[in-house]
Structures are given as C-alpha cells and as structure tokens.
Amino acid sequence: MFIVAINGSPNPTGNTAYLLRTALDEVSKGGGEGYFLQVSDVMSKLKIPYCLACTNPCEGKCYRGTELEESYNLLRRCDGLIIGSPVYFCTVSAQLKSFWDKSRVLRKEKALINVVGGALAVGAARFGGQETTIRAMQDIMLCQGMTVIGDGYVEDDAGHQGACAQRQASDDQNGITRSRILARRVMEVARATMELRAHRTQGK
Numbered sequence: 001m002f003i004v005a006i007n008g009s010p011n012p013t014g015n016t017a018y019l020l021r022t023a024l025d026e027v028s029k030g031g032g033e034g035y036f037l038q039v040s041d042v043m044s045k046l047k048i049p050y051c052l053a054c055t056n057p058c059e060g061k062c063y064r065g066t067e068l069e070e071s072y073n074l075l076r077r078c079d080g081l082i083i084g085s086p087v088y089f090c091t092v093s094a095q096l097k098s099f100w101d102k103s104r105v106l107r108k109e110k111a112l113i114n115v116v117g118g119a120l121a122v123g124a125a126r127f128g129g130q131e132t133t134i135r136a137m138q139d140i141m142l143c144q145g146m147t148v149i150g151d152g153y154v155e156d157d158a159g160h161q162g163a164c165a166q167r168q169a170s171d172d173q174n175g176i177t178r179s180r181i182l183a184r185r186v187m188e189v190a191r192a193t194m195e196l197r198a199h200r201t202q203g204k
C-alpha cells in the first residue's frame, strides 16, 4: 500500500507535520510505504501559485515540468491519502486549497476515484474549527471521487470525522492516538479496495 501524507501547513516541522509523520509511522508499522509531501515547498516554486482558470477543461499548462506535476504523478499511483491542515480561519490553508484547485486534470482522468482518504487538522484552540477544516478536506476528496473515511477502527471505536488536535500536537495524546487510528483505517480500506483502483492501470 502506498500512502501519501499531504502537509497543508507552511511549516514542514510543525504540528500538522508531527501528526502526519505519526500517521506515516503507523503506515509503515502496518507494512505500507509512506511519502510525506510538503505542499508549500511545491507551491512556492510555481510562477503562478493560484489557479487562474486559464483553460477549460484544465490542460495543466501552469505546472508542466514542475514539482507540482511530480506530486500529481505520486497521487496517480497512491492507494491512500492522509491530508493534514492547520486550522486557518476554520478551514484549510491557502496553499492546500491551491494545490487542489490546480488538480482538475486528475479529476478529468478519474485518477483518484476509489483512492482512500482521511483527514486531520490542528488548531491553536481546543475547539477552533478542526472539524470544519476536516470537512473542507473531505469535500475536496469527494470532489475527486475518493473514498472518504473517518478515524473509526473495529479494534478501537467508531471514531468521528478524522483526527482533531490542539497545538502543541506532540502534547495532545488524543490527537496522536486518533492520527494513528486514522492511518490504520486508511490502510485497511485501501487494502480491501485495491480492485476498485484497477481502472488506473487499465487505461480506463
């Protein structure tokens, strides 16, 4: 199982990164291969950081030959995604939104249909909009045809929307535990749905 963890925070070693790396640790414990994708590094190298809707349908012209194209290639072959964002005004960071706004080609290709996705969010406040931020990430995943899961696991409990945490994430034991459960669930569902992603290698 190849699982990509997408860090929507501009901070590559911050709270969101900490929980995503925790989730990736769980992925490797479960025998999967993980990859940590720092979205801000990719987006900051682009000449045009936001989608300008220059063509319809999107031809991917603005990121040809860039790291964003390489990132999308990783997504084309992943079995699961764990997307993390800091809570910014109760929703996702601008970098993460822009990363997905530019991904319309993947949608056209149906490249992410049946890829399994879970989300985690970290805020400064205990109840600072973590769940609305997770919902924003889930909506994006649904828009790509992905299979969205929460942080429920049969050997734990039914969970909720995803892993919510408060800064400092390294001190938030519940956030850490829920991130691990989220990763296990992504792996479990990704394993069980491999055939549903066969269209990607069969040119459909």
Ligand SMILES: Cc1cc2nc3c(=O)[nH]c(=O)nc-3n(C[C@H](O)[C@H](O)[C@H](O)COP(=O)(O)O)c2cc1C
Pocket: 009, 010, 011, 013, 014, 015, 016, 017, 085, 086, 087, 088, 089, 090, 091, 122, 123, 124, 125, 126, 127, 128, 129, 166, 167
């Ligand atoms: C622009 C901006 C907006 C923010 N909005 C919120 C918010 O609505 N709710 C909240 O709890 N924290 C908010 N925060 C705090 C961050 O979510 C928090 O510091 C988070 O842990 C940062 O994660 P990181 O270390 O991965 O970057 C905001 C921070 C910034 C920079």
